[in-house]
Amino acid sequence: MIRLENISKQNGHQILFIEAAAAIQRGEKVGLVGPNGAGKSTLFRMITGQESPDEGQVAVDRGVTIGYFSQDVGEMSGRSAVAEAMDGAGPVSEVGAQLHELEAAMADPDRADELDALVEQYGEVQARFEELDGYALEGRAREVLAGLSFSQEMMDGDVGALSGGWKMRVALARILLMRPDAMLLDEPSNHLDLESLIWLEDFLKGYEGALLMTSHDRAFMNRIVNKIVEIDGGSLTTYAGDYEFYEQQRALSEKQQQAQFERQQAMLAKEIKFIERFKARASHAAQVQSRVKKLEKIERVEPPRRRQTVSFDFPPAPRSGDDVISVKGVSKAYGERRIYDALDFQVRRGERWCVMGVNGAGKSTLLKLVTGTTQPDGGSITVGGSVKVGYFAQHAMELLDGERTVFQSLEDAFPQAGQGSLRTLAGCFGFSGDDIEKKCRVLSGGEKARLVMARMLYDPPNLLVLDEPTNHLDMATKEMLIEALSRFEGTMLFVSHDRHFLAALSNRVLELTPEGVHHYGGGYTEYVARTGQEAPGLRH
Template sequence: MITINDLTVRLGGNTILDGASASIPPGARAGIVGRNGAGKSTLMKVLIGELDPDAGSINVPRRARLGYIAQEAPDGAATPFDTVLAADVERTTLLEEAETCEDSDRLGDLYDRLLAIDAYTAPARAGRILQGLGFDEDMQAQPLSSFSGGWKMRAALAALLFSAPDILLLDEPSNHLDLEATLWLENFLKSYPATLIIISHERDLLNNVVDTILHLQGGKITLYPGGYDDFERQRAERSAHLAAAAASQDAQRARLQDYVARNSARASTAKQAQSRAKMLAKMQPIAELADDPSLSFDFPDPSELRPPLITLDLAAVGYGETPVLRRLNLRIDPAERVALLGRNGNGKTTLARLLAAQLPPLEGAMNASGKMQVGYFTQYQVEELASDDTPLDHMTRAMTGKTAGAVRAQLGRFGFSGHRATQQVAKLSGGERARLALALITRDAPHMLILDEPTNHLDVDAREALVQALNAYEGAVILISHDRHMVELTADRLVLVDNGTAQEYAGSMTDYIDFVLGRNQPKAEGGAKPAKKSKADQARIREQAKEAKQQMAEQEKRMDRLQKQIASLDERLLTAGAKAGELGKERATLARELADIEAGWLEASERLETQAA
């Protein structure tokens, strides 16, 4: 049981958590939600001991191993694969000791423990986790120093998942993931066998993984059973009850005030009036959900343009003279909503930059309406906002020649009214900065919005507000997002960027999710059936399948032989005495050989399945 007792935390003179209490039972799968700034990450930092509370405490079971991703991403010459394996500290320590241990009794204990923790299957498990998070075999063997910050954080996440702590703590784990890796992570967490506490703004992940919601608001914690949709329904009911209670209280207050005003001067009723005045003084106002300016998104509608806005005709795009994508045939019309799907690194951002005219076509043709305005949002724009300037400073520079009223009006569309327009960017939350960046790119009422991961800094309520604003917007939208809820509610066309090109995906988001999880195959453009293979292709496939079956049969024989040898060694180790060390080393060698053969068998099996399809 994790118990949060009257927890109070103050930061920079502000009270973030104010007497918050909650209990999380063993094995629970708890999602922490709340508006940006509500104290979610603060609560997590207190939980891991990184931050001391001003009052109260958090009690965690003794000897429970807590797992949390550090702020610093791993770096250096170590590979992602080495980094993940090293995360199992016990395994690493035991293997190192076994290499030099000469005490046969101790060596026997070491190998018993290595067997108990599945030490010899660890490389295969590490590879599967890295593969699920987007690292192919080549990437797993490259030094971490060669990766971007986002990929380093993926490696850190892989190491944390591999270490399998008793209490797994995750703070926005999908921020550095694409949709495909997010789906894999969700499936992994569904079957996680220990306690899970996750901060996330992904509605689908919260619905599919957690069984309890901890809602932070006003410094307090309220527990709701179920996933996010259950929480939202219960919160709406609670809000309605609060509103009704507040209205009843207002009516009661008015009656008391009227009684006091009419009866205070009369001697016969003065005592009753004083009693009611005391009741008034003791009445605590009932808090209702207030209007939140941080939920304000209002995209200005563009002027009308005749279709199409953009057409690509066998276009290629890349960097320098090297194409990343070829054979691009695409048409975008006004008011269309297109989501670009595909793993990170496949070229979604490259295609977006081509559509935004930031990259020229290397081959083929791209035709765009001469009057078209494009608003292009990326995370770099959020990060590059001048921290010492205010939203008003940024918008005034961007709208040179416009009146002060027009500048203020554009800021007001995105919740920056009054004093909020004159706060320094350094004091804005990540979500507020994202809103400012969206306000800046839409100042000229663009005909097309290109949004590359617009939700990374937005909480669930703000994401919902953004969805509604996009659906009300009358221009075209090109969306890249790992938030499948946003894609499902916003996009009416899906384009899959894969294998060096981009093609219409004829299925729904549900079909695509099934495909990513291996439950179906991608649909051809227009739902057409795959082309029939030639006789030569069929013969080649039959020959390859025959070779794969022969290889698998040989590997199965070797696996069977090794398993028998290992079983025999296990029996001998029970009574080995002084020879336990030598036998243990022999067993470890055989176990590694068995793991390698099993990996080869799986590869051949997958190749055979692919050929059969």
């Protein structure tokens, strides 16, 4: 259906692909993996024809329709979210827009004299709309938007009033509605809450076309794909299986390659030793010569490519008292909307609470209340003696000064610290060599997240309050963060929509629902087992 035939591609000085080949067949669900900057987005653009390979070709079967969702959603305003989503379905959306215009014209008293002509035109346009299954399309558009957590008001309101993350969901809905033969989804799991993520997972499982997608969400990827294409060092390698199978196979082949490399190195060392020892002796000249020729012909085994990984190192935190947070009778409202009424909640040392609830349930608000960035309307919040809070907020990355470098940003936060200790800190969070001289404005989302964490952890807290800390991290960095946090000896209160992160780190669950607040002993895995659902909004 889609074939990449010996493609080579270079961007500036960076070589992305060297005679790389892969194929996507009808109905296959393929995960595209590789380190940041390996060329995943370039590959998508080559399949859609937005870019061409320098050599080789990208062949797409005739008549195959392709829907491409990228992180760059473009401008959206002046229409409802429903109309914007329906726009992806081709001519039917234009006919729908004509219908709405004619409805407005017929209701306009200034155009009463044109009414007969407008009614006649409306009849023709309506017939065309029905022919294109337009009424069913609007129903489907609303269904998809509801799946992505839109309320009716948001669906019918101006799409221009939505935040970037919500516009991203409208762009995704447009591709899902289009029902193309092949879908290319670049990070569709970004910006989605847990309920939307699980809905999308089910939608894609039931989708009958071919799918090629990237995602930093391990559980999401694992449940959908049945094949992995890995970009590494300019080549494309295909693995038949899910993400977990790919990881096992990759580790196995690396181990085998390392063993092969070591065996060959030992053999080469032995041969070279013989040559060195006997090269001056005439009696051994023929043997030496034959061994030199043999060495020249041997195809050298390369050691496995070492992936660049970031290793987080959290400095040990001083011990806090046993009572870390006490929330008593807290109420909070934003205008008419009541978030909590008489909320009671206790956190003790060593507990790791994940806070769950649908959009608008007050998850981030609770973290703001605990950290003192927002005040309650009533009740009290007490943070225990010798508790030192480290707070990772969703907007913290926007507060970085774009003109300061990584190193200056750390210096600004800790003017008393020595250069050496700040360089060590930067190194612990993956900023080595020239990276510390990068200006904050050129950092990727993941790099900004790492810098914010470095600033938060220099003077080690014993209570970590984290609001979606993994949003901008790739899978490898996320894995490192989970590993480091599992060694953290303090207390944690966090919000995340990453099920792998939730399962690995929580030992308590606080669920915020319209019916009230529920506490669960045991972590996210136990919560799923006890409630039979992966997210609060999925209760039936």
